Amino acid sequence: MRPAPALALAALCLLALPAAAAAATYFGLTGRDVLTPFPGLGTAAAPAQAGAHLKQCDLLKLSRRQKQLCRREPGLAETLRDAAHLGLLECQFQFRQERWNCSLEGRTGLLQRGFKETAFLYAVSAAALTHALARACSAGRMERCTCDDSPGLESRQAWQWGVCGDNLKYSTKFLSNFLGPKRGSKDLRARADAHNTHVGIKAVKSGLRTTCKCHGVSGSCAVRTCWKQLSPFRETGQVLKLRYDTAVKVSSATNEALGRLELWAPAKPGGPAKGLAPRPGDLVYMEDSPSFCRPSKYSPGTAGRVCSRDASCSSLCCGRGYDTQSRMVAFSCHCQVQWCCYVECQQCAQQELVYTCKR
Numbered sequence: 386m387r388p389a390p391a392l393a394l395a396a397l398c399l400l401a402l403p404a405a406a407a408a409a410t411y412f413g414l415t416g417r418d419v420l421t422p423f424p425g426l427g428t429a430a431a432p433a434q435a436g437a438h439l440k441q442c443d444l445l446k447l448s449r450r451q452k453q454l455c456r457r458e459p460g461l462a463e464t465l466r467d468a469a470h471l472g473l474l475e476c477q478f479q480f481r482q483e484r485w486n487c488s489l490e491g492r493t494g495l496l497q498r499g500f501k502e503t504a505f506l507y508a509v510s511a512a513a514l515t516h517a518l519a520r521a522c523s524a525g526r527m528e529r530c531t532c533d534d535s536p537g538l539e540s541r542q543a544w545q546w547g548v549c550g551d552n553l554k555y556s557t558k559f560l561s562n563f564l565g566p567k568r569g570s571k572d573l574r575a576r577a578d579a580h581n582t583h584v585g586i587k588a589v590k591s592g593l594r595t596t597c598k599c600h601g602v603s604g605s606c607a608v609r610t611c612w613k614q615l616s617p618f619r620e621t622g623q624v625l626k627l628r629y630d631t632a633v634k635v636s637s638a639t640n641e642a643l644g645r646l647e648l649w650a651p652a653k654p655g656g657p658a659k660g661l662a663p664r665p666g667d668l669v670y671m672e673d674s675p676s677f678c679r680p681s682k683y684s685p686g687t688a689g690r691v692c693s694r695d696a697s698c699s700s701l702c703c704g705r706g707y708d709t710q711s712r713m714v715a716f717s718c719h720c721q722v723q724w725c726c727y728v729e730c731q732q733c734a735q736q737e738l739v740y741t742c743k744r
């Protein structure tokens with residue numbers, strides 16, 4: 386059943402309303418380098434004066450080489466911050482019902498290990514960066530990237546019509562440079578980090594869609610404009626979460642022929658005797674994760690987490706049980722769509738039971 390136009394409109398408007406309130410940024414880019422919380426994040430616009438972006442680059446915690454790249458690329462610092470928000474919010478959304486909820490507490494510890502969670506962090510960071518860069522590029526927020534540098538009639542038409550595709554080509558090229566040529570096969574973890582980073586970039590790439598629009602007298606489609614469009618980042622997050630769920634445990638093996646270290650998934654019963662290299666889309670990890678039940682250097686534990694009595698409390702609370710509280714919650718009700726895009730609601734209140742994990 387197709388929703389009535391007014392309803393569809395309301396859904397759109399509502400989606401646009403809760404613009405994600407951005408929390409502090411503390412986000413793994415290469416693992417060892419993290420973006421530190423940024424003063425006045427997301428509120429004050431960057432001062433539009435020459436050299437302002439240099440200062441912004443200095444405020445981010447980047448490696449020396451990354452800082453250099455940042456300074457050379459006006460617009461990059463803001464984009465890095467956007468990417469950090471995007472990745473963090475998506476990670477927290479995807480893990481909202483797991484024992485590890487992607488909290489910032491313990492992030493540094495996690496990034497130095499080889500857990501499944503580490504793998505996800507690398508992948509989602511790389512994906513967010515790829516996505517944010519491509520978007521910034523097509524929105525003209527970065528000086529050095531052109532709208533679309535792929536030759537061909539299609540893109541030139543798009544340019545003529547002022548429709549700019551999401552520039553993924555630029556974004557991935559820049560990113561592989563920015564994240565650095567990881568010098569080869571130093572150790573297993575470096576290989577795994579690089580692999581998982583690549584999984585993230587790939588997930589964004591494979592979500593690219595071609596969108597077309599017709600022009601001409603009363604939609605006759607005499608002229609068609611096409612452009613490439615990224616899928617919403619939520620979809621990329623979902624893909625990566627699935628990859629996390631099916632992540633492959635690897636160990637290392639020296640490839641005699643090539644003389645270098647390679648990732649190797651051990652043989653499974655019934656599978657090939659030698660084991661297999663992980664597929665390019667698999668997230669890989671080396672160590673089994675801790676339970677995340679108790680506070681540790683990787684997470685604050687699950688005490689105080691809100692859970693759903695019928696679904697998540699038993700696993701989330703790790704058998705410690707849960708407290709039940711009753712509280713009044715306010716919610717919007719009797720909503721009516723006014724002229725686009727505006728929804729008017731009343732406030733209602735309702736008794737609600739809240740379950741939280743015991744200490």
Ligand SMILES: *[C@@H]1O[C@H](CO)[C@@H](O)[C@H](O)[C@H]1NC(C)=O
Pocket residue numbers: 477481486487488685686687688689690
């Ligand atoms: C994650 O869980 C901790 C408690 O274990 C809580 O303090 C924190 O607010 C949660 N973070 C998110 C993003 O839900």
